[in-house]
Amino acid sequence: MLFEIVSTTVFGAIAIKAYTSKKGLSNDSGKIQRIMSLSGLNVKDGEDTHTTQLIKKKQYYWGWEYRYRIPLGRSFDDYASKLRVLEDGLNNRRKRITFADLKSLQLDANIIDNLRTLWKTKLTERKEIELAYDGLLIVRVYDKALPTQINWNDALLKSNTWSVPIGFTRNGETIRHDFDKDKHLIIAGATGFGKSAILKLITTMLIEQQPENVELSLIDLKGGSAFHRFRNCKQVKYYSRDPKSAMDVLTKVQNDMQKSFEHVVDSGFEDVKEAKIKKRHFIIIDEAADLSDDKDVMEIITDIARRGRSAGYYLIFCTQYPTAQVIPSQTKRNIIARLCYVVDTDTASRVVLDECGADKLPDIPGRGIYKNNVKRYTVQSPFISNQTIQQIIEPHIVKEESSHEKEDSDEARRTDSITFETL
Numbered sequence: 001m002l003f004e005i006v007s008t009t010v011f012g013a014i015a016i017k018a019y020t021s022k023k024g025l026s027n028d029s030g031k032i033q034r035i036m037s038l039s040g041l042n043v044k045d046g047e048d049t050h051t052t053q054l055i056k057k058k059q060y061y062w063g064w065e066y067r068y069r070i071p072l073g074r075s076f077d078d079y080a081s082k083l084r085v086l087e088d089g090l091n092n093r094r095k096r097i098t099f100a101d102l103k104s105l106q107l108d109a110n111i112i113d114n115l116r117t118l119w120k121t122k123l124t125e126r127k128e129i130e131l132a133y134d135g136l137l138i139v140r141v142y143d144k145a146l147p148t149q150i151n152w153n154d155a156l157l158k159s160n161t162w163s164v165p166i167g168f169t170r171n172g173e174t175i176r177h178d179f180d181k182d183k184h185l186i187i188a189g190a191t192g193f194g195k196s197a198i199l200k201l202i203t204t205m206l207i208e209q210q211p212e213n214v215e216l217s218l219i220d221l222k223g224g225s226a227f228h229r230f231r232n233c234k235q236v237k238y239y240s241r242d243p244k245s246a247m248d249v250l251t252k253v254q255n256d257m258q259k260s261f262e263h264v265v266d267s268g269f270e271d272v273k274e275a276k277i278k279k280r281h282f283i284i285i286d287e288a289a290d291l292s293d294d295k296d297v298m299e300i301i302t303d304i305a306r307r308g309r310s311a312g313y314y315l316i317f318c319t320q321y322p323t324a325q326v327i328p329s330q331t332k333r334n335i336i337a338r339l340c341y342v343v344d345t346d347t348a349s350r351v352v353l354d355e356c357g358a359d360k361l362p363d364i365p366g367r368g369i370y371k372n373n374v375k376r377y378t379v380q381s382p383f384i385s386n387q388t389i390q391q392i393i394e395p396h397i398v399k400e401e402s403s404h405e406k407e408d409s410d411e412a413r414r415t416d417s418i419t420f421e422t423l
């Protein structure tokens, strides 16, 4: 009897709370506005104070979206710089139990224990916020945080395409970068946040999806730690792990690219896709900052970024130090797609993405912002283990030869690669 009274009362209270929440009577809109005011986003104009005005709110299965008109004198960046303040404010221990939570509860004699577990889970749950701007400030509050690790699985492979997964959004959408559409890619992020991991994933997927058509130039200026295992894959045409040989590699790539460029353009086509050429060459540079002092090298990189799109020479340019010197504006202009993991300053975020935001990402490896010319997504990149990489690339590895023989076979492959296979 006592159990029934207690459980009915507790359950009833929670149900009322959950009902008001569902009806939008108890959402975060007021709190967000208060945090905005208290964190200095109001604008004083003589006697008047202009605040951020809520225009619309809508509930989705993942949480809430709020749209605000921002006062004159404020920019989107002012709000983006307060992202952490907003997030911490919303997470300051006020936890909400929803209908979905209640539905998942077992209504048996363990109801009190079940409620306790639910409450404990709620205490450790963290809401995440995303900001965007389309004339109105958009604040998306997600009930559940993105997972901190999402493992790669072979369902992500798309055979015979140049499309690779970059990450998963909170809505469960898989964001892919299609090199035949967006061509080159800049990847940046502070040390230890997943640049090499995504480079290895992209390289593995390109080899597996297009084993006969992909050609790789791997420039690994971190001493070879990222790309060494791919070195003897038959798809690897050039490999370098020091700035001096990187110059040689890039010069050869530029010469090859020139031939492809002339072949495509002289045949009256816009690019390799239109010319129905199957081969694509990827120049993947891990730690481009180590090349930035060499003017000649940087000129070649800029040339690849500019003309490679037609010639089928795609650049993946990765750096831990995103400054204007490391990513020159001409290179940037030709590389629309960017993937930025956590960086330490808003200046670094702006260099990569042309806006702040990557400096406000949580300190989670693989958490990044991917931007192409259409959209911007916050994603968690898939993670592939070295063991899985090894299994996938094993059939593509050619037997290690003596270095002299390797040079010869590299030369042979070089000659082969000039011939383009057409449909």
Ligand SMILES: Nc1ncnc2c1ncn2[C@@H]1O[C@H](COP(=O)(O)OP(=O)(O)OP(=O)(O)O)[C@@H](O)[C@H]1O
Binding pocket: 148, 149, 150, 189, 190, 191, 192, 193, 194, 195, 196, 197, 198, 222, 320, 365, 366, 367, 380, 381, 382, 383
């Ligand atoms: N997508 C991911 N999901 C989960 N964990 C990841 C992910 N990417 C990387 N990590 C973890 O972070 C570690 C560091 O990643 P990685 O070596 O790619 O960083 P990095 O940015 O290349 O750093 P550095 O510039 O210092 O080489 C990995 O060993 C792995 O444990």
